[in-house]
Amino acid sequence: MPAIKETVKQVDDIGVDKYKFGWSTDLETEKAPIGLSEETVRFISQKKNEPEWMLQWRLDAYQRFLSMKVPEWAKVNYPEINYDDMYFYSAPKDVDGPKSLDEVDPELLKTYDKLGIPLKEQEILSGVKSNIAVDAVFDSVSVVTTFKEKLSEEGIIFCSISEAIKDHPELVKKYLSSVIPKSDNYYAALNSAVFTDGSFVYIPPNTRCPMELSTYFRINAQNTGQFERTLIIADKGSYVSYLEGCTAPQRDENQLHAACVELIALENAEIKYSTVQNWYPGDENGVGGIYNFVTKRGDCRGKNSKISWTQVETGSAVTWKYPSCILRGDNSVGEFYSIAISNSYQQIDSGTKMVHLGKNTSSKIISKGISAGHSSNAYRGLVSSHRRAENARNFTQCDSLLIGNKCSAHTVPYIETKNSTSIFEHEATTSKISDDQIFYCGQRGISMEDAIALIVNGFCKEVLQELPMEFAVEAQKLVGISLEGSVG
């Protein structure tokens, strides 16, 4: 068998057939009436015991959504989504909100245990698991948030967004949709109308969050969309590192995940947001999988603020996602590090936007796309500078790696500058894993599968090293890499 053909086969084997999170948990659930309507929106708001202002906010978003059209500019193809056949709310019975660990259904705890998500604080404190505070979101609700008390000693608020709406309405009112307006885009409007849960983080001034914060999303129920909303505010001079992970069971139908994540960094604050996205990608023939339509945006609102996005995208049938930075404050910094791996019939259209508004702002984009199988992998990015944005700087590097000859990689960079002092650099490469590289590794005793992992590891290195340790491990596993073999 020619090496490349075998390579493709190998990658297929490590990729799709070994989706480890494809099992589902059998739980009694409570669902909203099927389909999308004003009733559904009211049902969700009522389920969450939301105040009237929140309901009105949602209904306004729903009205805007009705007048909007599905965006068609991305390089992805999928059948029209029928919102009438979908549930917009599904919660394990008897879970109205996060509880203490003792009260959580053991079946749920087992689920997270199986996923390797540390929820038991004792274990974590005794050093069995790594030091992360976790908000666990199961379908439409947050089931547990760990380390809340310890964090609140520092004045840090880490809770589900549903709780925040009730307990911290002043912060939610002030910041929710201040980065992503309700009618920003079709999916953001949909999310605003029907979002069910997600995480809320507030870091008070001059506080360095003492542990990694993390949300773990799990879609379990059938025919159910997940619409989470995350809002993170880093007040003046604070720092937080936040991790997001996601998995879903293996199902034949497509499921929708339309999230919104808003980050706000005030003066001298820094937010580091990392994602390992491992939604079910569909089977080797492209049946099933998650539609991942996500709006993520960070606002460097204060001077000298910094927002950094790191993402490892391996899952989902279709990904439409552009974590962006608005560099509003003078001297603010935006970063985007991405590894996007597509296999089988996966489609990815992902990238970032760096919008330079303040003076002396700088941004950096490192994107690594790896395509295998019949997949399509597009980087789409925008770097722009406002006419008042003196001395804006950007460096962009987009590298694509192709495995086999049925996949494709595309790079669509937009650069718009309205200020002559801007310096924007763009570098792009496209390469293939060659038969010669595989043979060379083989001649040194390294099997084809290990050789591919080694080469891909090398290709992604710049991005992998940006991940927090806890996630780097998961990410490497995902990429099919064993760092055991690496000492460099």
Place this chain on the structure above:
Amino acid sequence: MFNVSNLTVAVEDNEILNNFSLEVGPGEVHAIMGPNGSGKSTLAHVCAGKEDYTVLNGEIILNGEDLLDFEADERSTKGLFLAFQYPIEIPGVTTLTFLKSSLEAHYKANNKEILSTPDFMKLVKKKAAELNIDDGMIKRPLNVGFSGGEKKRNEILQMALLDPQICILDETDSGLDIDALRLVAEGVNNLRSEKRSFIVITHYQRLLDYIKPDFVHIMYNGKIVETGDSSLALELEKSGYNNYTK
């Protein structure tokens, strides 16, 4: 020990090796010389298990096993090493990482205990120093931006680490200046032992001044047409291949 017999190999419809046979005993050094296109590199690649060749007939026996039954990585762990004429670049993967992956694959295949990282580092540093390879070089991505001399020394470093039984050097002298050539040849000479054999493919007698062969073969049209001792190489240097290619 290493025995190639009646090997016939084609690329598409062209027969490159034509009933080729060669017997290499333990500790022996065989030089293979021959004009361009005589099939020298094909022989090296087929022995190492490169795809794109069709083996029509013959065997490649190492320690009683026919290597043709095994993939390239298995042939490597069974003790065959090929020093490449053009070592391949792998961006982003440091030489050290590559060496460790390679060595671990060998240990695993041969049921040997994997070295701890400090022991591995000690071993690499020792072998590297013998070849005048500094720490900086092994921390750089594999072969990327290496000079010709660095690439070839890196090949010999790998050979030293993997401890093979049969080494094939495919025009290792090409692209080397005289100092680098001496260094590489010394590296090879240090590895000569009663158990390890070499097949040295070269165009020039010069390399054989440093690596003294037990046998010199002249290859033409996919087979060996003449065999002698090192004086044969000297004679070739004077009169060329004309006497053997008619």
